[in-house]
Amino acid sequence: MSRRDPQAFADFVAARSGALHRAAFLMVGDAQLAQDLVQEALTKIYVAWPRLHDATNHAKVEAYARKAITTTAIGWFRKKSWGERTAEVLPEGSQAGHSESVDERAWLWQALQELPVRQRAAIVLRFYEDLTEAQTAEAMGCAVGTVKSQVSAGLAKLRARLGDDVLPTDLIEVTR
Structure with missing residues (x-):
């Protein structure tokens, strides 16, 4: 398709x-x-829309979108050297009005934000977006082996920081 289709x-x-x-x-x-x-x-x-959009292949646009977000995020952190913006203090157990699962998510969120951006991106794409290793590699613009090592290193850091009992079951099973 050689023309842009705004709609x-x-x-x-x-x-x-x-x-x-x-x-x-x-x-x-x-x-x-x-x-x-x-x-x-x-x-x-x-x-890139004229070469991406195909009425029969929406996956191509979706893959390009994930890759654009991932590579742009990694590039921003490299160029700007933005530091991690984490909370000053981690919550100590359940707070009034909050369930344990909210506390666990807060701890997991805090630890996820402390990971290097490539490890965080690999974990987000693999487990939040539920992409395969090959799809994650494509989105990150790297080899499948790099995805495996980034996920492994990221999950190891999360395990060391939080322990196996805090990580969601699907993340623990993948790392064993």
Whole structure:
């Protein structure tokens, strides 16, 4: 397709922007940065739209979107050398009005934000986006072996920081 189809692009944005924002948020840990990241990725997608959009292959656009978000996030952290923005104090057990699962998620979220950006991206793509190793490698622009090592190293850091009893069962089983 050699021409831009603004309506098809608008439909894609309307259908997928929520999911793209959630993935971006998990990668950068800040809602405003995630919005900026999605906007940057959507700009790249729009430029590439004539060669990406195919009425029979929506997976191609989705894969390109994930790759644009992932590589842009990694590039931002490399170029800007942004430090991790973590909370000053971790919660000590359950707080009034919060369940244990909320506390566990807060601890997991804190630990996830302390991972290097490539390890965080690999874990988000593999376990949150539920991509295969090959799909994750494509999105990150690296080899499958690199995905395996990034996930392994990231999960090892999470295990060391949180322990096996805090990590979700599906993450623990993958690392054993």
